[in-house]
Amino acid sequence: MKTLISWLKQSAPTATFALVVGSGTVAAIQLVSVEDEIKLGRDAQQAIRKEMPEVRDTAVRGYVSSLGERLSAHASGADYPYSFSTADYRELNAFALPGGPVWINRGILSAAKNESQVAGVLAHEIAHVARRHSAQQLTKGTVANGLMGLLGAFIGDRGGAGAAAAQVAAGVTANSFMLKFSRDDEREADREGVQILQRAGYDPRGVLEFMQILAAQQGRSPGAVAQFLSTHPAPASRVQELQQLVGAAGGGRRNSEAFSSMKQRLDRLPAAPSMARTR
Numbered sequence: 423m424k425t426l427i428s429w430l431k432q433s434a435p436t437a438t439f440a441l442v443v444g445s446g447t448v449a450a451i452q453l454v455s456v457e458d459e460i461k462l463g464r465d466a467q468q469a470i471r472k473e474m475p476e477v478r479d480t481a482v483r484g485y486v487s488s489l490g491e492r493l494s495a496h497a498s499g500a501d502y503p504y505s506f507s508t509a510d511y512r513e514l515n516a517f518a519l520p521g522g523p524v525w526i527n528r529g530i531l532s533a534a535k536n537e538s539q540v541a542g543v544l545a546h547e548i549a550h551v552a553r554r555h556s557a558q559q560l561t562k563g564t565v566a567n568g569l570m571g572l573l574g575a576f577i578g579d580r581g582g583a584g585a586a587a588a589q590v591a592a593g594v595t596a597n598s599f600m601l602k603f604s605r606d607d608e609r610e611a612d613r614e615g616v617q618i619l620q621r622a623g624y625d626p627r628g629v630l631e632f633m634q635i636l637a638a639q640q641g642r643s644p645g646a647v648a649q650f651l652s653t654h655p656a657p658a659s660r661v662q663e664l665q666q667l668v669g670a671a672g673g674g675r676r677n678s679e680a681f682s683s684m685k686q687r688l689d690r691l692p693a694a695p696s697m698a699r700t701r
């Protein structure tokens with residue numbers, strides 16, 4: 423472990439590198455503690471906030487964060503400080519950072535036809551955090567560059583004020599913090615996501631409905647879902663397993679008045695900018 427850390431110090435903060443942890447996932451999870459994840463996520467979130475346009479409407483933001491809070495209260499695992507932010511982009515995308523921060527694009531809110539569909543997307547992202555998928559990725563070195571740089575800087579800077587991490591964070595784009603999880607992790611996030619929805623009283627069929635929306639969008643305007651599909655498996659490959667998971671377990675909350683008033687607010691906002699144009 424010692425060599426690993428000193429090597430990280432040498433390579434930090436900007437190099438892209440692969441870590442090899444011979445003893446597999448158990449050792450991997452132990453290497454990055456829950457506290458590390460939370461700290462990394464916080465640093466990454468700071469960097470992302472600098473360049474990601476957030477929806478200004480406080481009612482829309484409030485809707486997303488209260489829905490997120492309600493769902494994350496039912497997540498398994500450590501007591502992470504979850505937070506839910508809404509990016510002002512028209513494309514359909516969502517992602518989670520280590521240790522709690524979750525982002526969803528305004529495009530998902532516009533495309534959703536009921537609350538259980540938005541809940542399905544959030545529950546899946548919450549599940550990635552709860553099941554510590556980023557910790558595994560960080561240790562395997564297969565993680566997004568930005569986070570790997572932060573990890574290196576963070577380990578080199580233990581006890582310091584996080585200056586090194588801030589430096590790394592300044593040099594990377596929000597994209598470089600988006601994680602691409604393994605197929606197994608995605609399956610697990612779908613499973614745990616469905617459980618979160620059920621525990622929170624939501625109709626888990628919302629996830630399946632959202633897959634149909636994604637597939638339809640993919641046919642109509644592929645650019646709108648390109649990023650989502652670069653970090654998530656294709657809808658078709660998730661549908662079959664999700665159908666088995668959801669099975670006869672339909673039922674539960676599908677909508678709310680808060681959802682309807684959020685949709686009305688959205689209609690009054692100027693069109694959301696495109697991720698492509700702001701890059």
Ligand SMILES: [Zn+2]
Pocket residue numbers: 546550603608611653654
């Ligand atoms: Zn996922």
